[in-house]
Amino acid sequence: MMSKHEKTYVAKADFMLHGGDYNPDQWLDRPDILSDDIKLMQLAHTNTFSVGIFAWSTLEPEEGVYNFEWLDNIIDNIYKIGGRIILATPSGARPAWMSEKYPEVLRVNGSRVKQLHGGRHNHCFTSGVYREKTQQMNRLLAERYGNHPALVMWHISNEYGGECHCDQCQEAFRTWLKDKYNNDLKALNDSWWGPFWSHTFSDWSQIESPSPIGENAVHGLNLDWRRFVTDQTIDFYKNEIVPIREITPEIPITTNFMADTFDLIPFQSLDYSKFSKHLDVISWDAYPAWHNDWESTANLAMKVAFIDDLYRSLKQQPFLLMESTPSLVNWHEVNKAKRPGMHLLSSMQMIAHGSDSVMYFQWRKSRGSSEKFHGAVVDHDNSSENRVFQEVAKVGQVLEKLPKVVGTNRPSDVAILYDWESNWALNDAQGYGLETKQYPQTLQEHYRPFWEKDIPVDVITKEQDFSPYKLLVVPMLYLMSEETIARLKAFVANGGRLVTTYISGVVNEYDLTYLGGWHKDLQEIFGLNPLETDTLYPKDENYVTFNNQKYLVKDYATIIDVNGAITEGTYLQDFYKSKPAVTSHSHEKGKTYYIGARLDEQFHRDFYSDLISELELKAIFPVKHSPGVSIQVRQGEDADYVFIMNFTEEQQVVVLDSEVTDMVTGEILSGEMTLDQYEVRIVEKSRGN
Ligand code: GAL
Numbered sequence: 206m207m208s209k210h211e212k213t214y215v216a217k218a219d220f221m222l223h224g225g226d227y228n229p230d231q232w233l234d235r236p237d238i239l240s241d242d243i244k245l246m247q248l249a250h251t252n253t254f255s256v257g258i259f260a261w262s263t264l265e266p267e268e269g270v271y272n273f274e275w276l277d278n279i280i281d282n283i284y285k286i287g288g289r290i291i292l293a294t295p296s297g298a299r300p301a302w303m304s305e306k307y308p309e310v311l312r313v314n315g316s317r318v319k320q321l322h323g324g325r326h327n328h329c330f331t332s333g334v335y336r337e338k339t340q341q342m343n344r345l346l347a348e349r350y351g352n353h354p355a356l357v358m359w360h361i362s363n364e365y366g367g368e369c370h371c372d373q374c375q376e377a378f379r380t381w382l383k384d385k386y387n388n389d390l391k392a393l394n395d396s397w398w399g400p401f402w403s404h405t406f407s408d409w410s411q412i413e414s415p416s417p418i419g420e421n422a423v424h425g426l427n428l429d430w431r432r433f434v435t436d437q438t439i440d441f442y443k444n445e446i447v448p449i450r451e452i453t454p455e456i457p458i459t460t461n462f463m464a465d466t467f468d469l470i471p472f473q474s475l476d477y478s479k480f481s482k483h484l485d486v487i488s489w490d491a492y493p494a495w496h497n498d499w500e501s502t503a504n505l506a507m508k509v510a511f512i513d514d515l516y517r518s519l520k521q522q523p524f525l526l527m528e529s530t531p532s533l534v535n536w537h538e539v540n541k542a543k544r545p546g547m548h549l550l551s552s553m554q555m556i557a558h559g560s561d562s563v564m565y566f567q568w569r570k571s572r573g574s575s576e577k578f579h580g581a582v583v584d585h586d587n588s589s590e591n592r593v594f595q596e597v598a599k600v601g602q603v604l605e606k607l608p609k610v611v612g613t614n615r616p617s618d619v620a621i622l623y624d625w626e627s628n629w630a631l632n633d634a635q636g637y638g639l640e641t642k643q644y645p646q647t648l649q650e651h652y653r654p655f656w657e658k659d660i661p662v663d664v665i666t667k668e669q670d671f672s673p674y675k676l677l678v679v680p681m682l683y684l685m686s687e688e689t690i691a692r693l694k695a696f697v698a699n700g701g702r703l704v705t706t707y708i709s710g711v712v713n714e715y716d717l718t719y720l721g722g723w724h725k726d727l728q729e730i731f732g733l734n735p736l737e738t739d740t741l742y743p744k745d746e747n748y749v750t751f752n753n754q755k756y757l758v759k760d761y762a763t764i765i766d767v768n769g770a771i772t773e774g775t776y777l778q779d780f781y782k783s784k785p786a787v788t789s790h791s792h793e794k795g796k797t798y799y800i801g802a803r804l805d806e807q808f809h810r811d812f813y814s815d816l817i818s819e820l821e822l823k824a825i826f827p828v829k830h831s832p833g834v835s836i837q838v839r840q841g842e843d844a845d846y847v848f849i850m851n852f853t854e855e856q857q858v859v860v861l862d863s864e865v866t867d868m869v870t871g872e873i874l875s876g877e878m879t880l881d882q883y884e885v886r887i888v889e890k891s892r893g894n
Pocket of ligand 1: 490
């Protein structure tokens with residue numbers, strides 16, 4: 206089902222990348238340290254370094270005055286020890302001379318306040334000057350290093366994000382709108398529900414981006430602004446890569462994506478489903494708060510797995526872990542160190558879900574400024590003996606045993622659909638519970654039962670092909686365009702199983718509600734019409750009975766008018782007592798399920814357990830185990846690479862029902878395998894065993 210992956214997506218590298226952000230520009234007056242770095246890199250079993258990320262003021266200390274010699278030396282020295290380079294473009298932060306001379310590069314915030322020079326990740330994406338300057342710099346980098354044998358990839362800028370509201374951006378937004386609405390202001394007013402609060406525009410010039418001191422109640426405007434910000438960011442990125450594509454067409458390009466750390470939900474401000482189309486390789490920066498005091502290790506592991514499966518599925522190919530910490534970060538409220546073993550386990554989890562790298566922020570701890578206490582491979586002690594360094598070296602040694610895993614994927618029969626636009630629109634909606642919408646978290650809840658049973662899942666977006674999947678789970682898809690509805694209908698008609706829930710298919714792509722009940726195609730495929738959605742207080746009690754079990758209702762309960770669907774579960778209380786809450790319906794060759802209420806964890810387990818049996822969805826490496834153990838597989842041509850991971854604080858035993866080879870020790874294993882707290886074992890099972 207999945208296209209066979211070619212190993213060439215990281216040019217010239219068919220091994221697992223191990224290394225990270227290296228900022229030698231902070232140490233140029235310490236040649237002793239730079240030479241220690243080279244020795245330590247070998248001791249740490251690292252092989253790849255991202256350089257130049259924030260190096261602009263060193264590369265171009267004055268306008269038009271360039272200084273590349275230090276970078277030549279760094280790249281050459283790394284290459285001499287067999288290392289590889291991911292070369293960054295430095296646009297994530299700019300030199301002070303530029304902000305001073307060309308203030309248009311500085312951002313203006315939503316309240317229309319122009320920002321001062323400082324920080325990073327804060328340039329105007331529209332600024333012609335910044336676009337010109339970045340292209341100039343990128344051309345010089347590509348010309349100078351494009352043919353260097355160490356270069357394996359481009360790292361464009363750093364963690365694109367944020368928005369600018371300056372006059373140039375306002376103009377660009379209006380141009381974007383004219384283009385979208387074919388110069389038809391009436392079409393825009395109609396889409397934005399203009400007459401509401403007298404918001405009809407009589408001239409394009411009256412339109413401004415949303416602002417806390419201005420317009421923020423027009424949902425169509427908010428949604429279009431978010432889309433514009435994504436498009437403008439991509440446009441800036443596309444401008445950055447012009448010289449790079451021209452000079453080094455064979456070197457792949459990435460930029461590092463992000464996630465929200467605490468909930469491990471996708472980064473919210475940019476629509477990565479659009480951005481990913483312009484990248485060769487997805488990479489992301491993962492900083493889960495391991496050992497936190499609000500959830501189990503296994504719960505956090507499930508959430509990491511979810512987002513990995515989303516970012517892997519964006520291109521249906523392996524991704525790169527571009528940044529992680531070997532120990533702790535400096536920006537959580539409590540910056541807890543990874544306990545012994547956790548670094549290997551958390552790194553291998555990324556590999557298990559499709560990463561072809563383990564990379565760090567950063568190689569060497571800074572001496573000054575805000576990141577001087579952020580974890581790094583080399584600490585201020587400059588030692589290779591400390592615990593963190595040793596754990597990094599261990600990861601390196603393990604990765605050296607895994608070249609066969611590079612380029613392999615994780616075919617799946619199940620997909621869960623995530624949509625950035627729908628999330629924006631739902632969060633914007635003045636309705637439901639203001640704190641309880643939690644769309645990405647809801648998706649995690651639907652992902653959990655599959656993760657617990659080791660069944661691989663793709664987390665896909667609405668434009669991706671649905672046809673490879675037996676089961677498509679589409680919870681809380683508030684915004685559904687006619688096109689998405691038609692695609693879902695075709696999926697079911699062709700034999701697919703489709704699950705949706707409360708608060709789905711409420712508005713179209715303009716954030717306008719559907720009229721006359723649920724969309725007729727949704728009514729047809731689900732055999733029902735959702736009539737009302739009740740929002741519950743935390744103390745409200747209601748239950749749904751399903752298969753003779755009782756499950757707790759939280760936050761949302763939809764009252765359904767069944768019209769052909771079979772009632773599978775009913776409410777136990779309130780004025781909708783005995784009314785349908787969960788239904789199923791056959792439509793053409795397929796079948797649909799509607800879950801009308803937000804139900805507890807056990808419901809999801811039981812509900813999906815039935816579907817899993819019926820559809821014969823299986824773990825690739827089926828082994829019984831206790832909760833908190835996760836077994837994830839990457840599939841090569843002739844063998845499965847199996848990651849057996851203990852995300853608990855207790856010893857666990859799993860029983861292997863076939864012979865496998867330990868990929869690290871080479872031992873042949875069968876029968877009982879004991880895993881200590883946080884232990885991971887990686888085994889190879891050849892096909893046909
Ligand atoms: C990332 C960023 C890095 C570093 C890191 C610290 O978001 O890309 O440059 O600041 O956070 O955790």
